[in-house]
């Protein structure tokens with residue numbers, strides 16, 4: 001991956017499995033967001049290939065590339081909602097542009113997606129009238145409008161307080177468990193990484209390549225690369241990771257790939 005002659009990362013080789021939560025981690029400026037932009041199909045890699053279900057993205061016809069891109073929903077750091085539109089109008093936009101649904105069907109879909117993220121009743125609110133955490137969830141509802149098979153998040157908890165960051169992580173887990181969505185997350189938030197990741201890669205900004213891959217807890221136990229250890233322990237000598245999160249865990253723990261038995265609807269689980 002490069003911007004002109006400025007190489008960001010090279011020799012990246014990893015696989016994201018269907019239905020897993022895959023985290024891209026690394027030091028600041030190492031190229032996490034750049035990698036995400038490549039995975040979304042916005043930037044062409046200078047070398048190598050990106051395969052979706054074995055299909056070479058950049059080796060495909062533009063129509064096939066479009067089809068792949070429609071399977072991907074993205075939530076950017078800012079939530080990127082249109083401030084002049086209500087939440088309902090924001091969520092409706094991708095449906096109006098990329099689906100053949102009628103106005104009534106779009107309205108139903110909008111209500112459904114907002115309910116999924118715990119925002120029923122907020123359809124007519126403007127982004128400026130709701131909290132940062134709710135804006136993130138509204139952005140997520142919009143990213144999910146076209147029922148993506150893959151959801152990508154760039155620093156989802158940026159700007160959120162620990163409680164709202166925790167709720168967003170819970171929501172990401174619920175979406176994966178209930179809908180089977182594959183999730184790719186760029187984050188350097190340790191709590192989030194240990195809460196949601198099934199698999200992760202660590203990009204080194206100095207070596208400009210991927211230096212570790214695996215479940216973060218496994219990496220914590222076994223990886224002896226100083227930079228990765230320092231990142232995962234925040235430099236704590238006892239090798240534990242710092243915890244600033246509320247410690248409540250759902251019965252049975254988290255991160256099973258099985259659908260959550262007590263799930264109900266997503267909105268049941270998400271405080272509004």
Ligand SMILES: Nc1ncnc2c1ncn2[C@@H]1O[C@H](COP(=O)(O)OP(=O)(O)OP(=O)(O)O)[C@@H](O)[C@H]1O
Nearest residue numbers: 003006008026027028029030031032033034035188
């Ligand atoms: N459009 C661009 N053109 C040129 N260089 C860019 C562009 N976008 C990012 N960069 C540079 O590429 C490098 C990687 O940036 P990127 O945003 O991908 O890193 P990151 O790991 O996501 O950083 P952070 O953790 O700080 O968000 C940085 O040096 C950045 O300045």
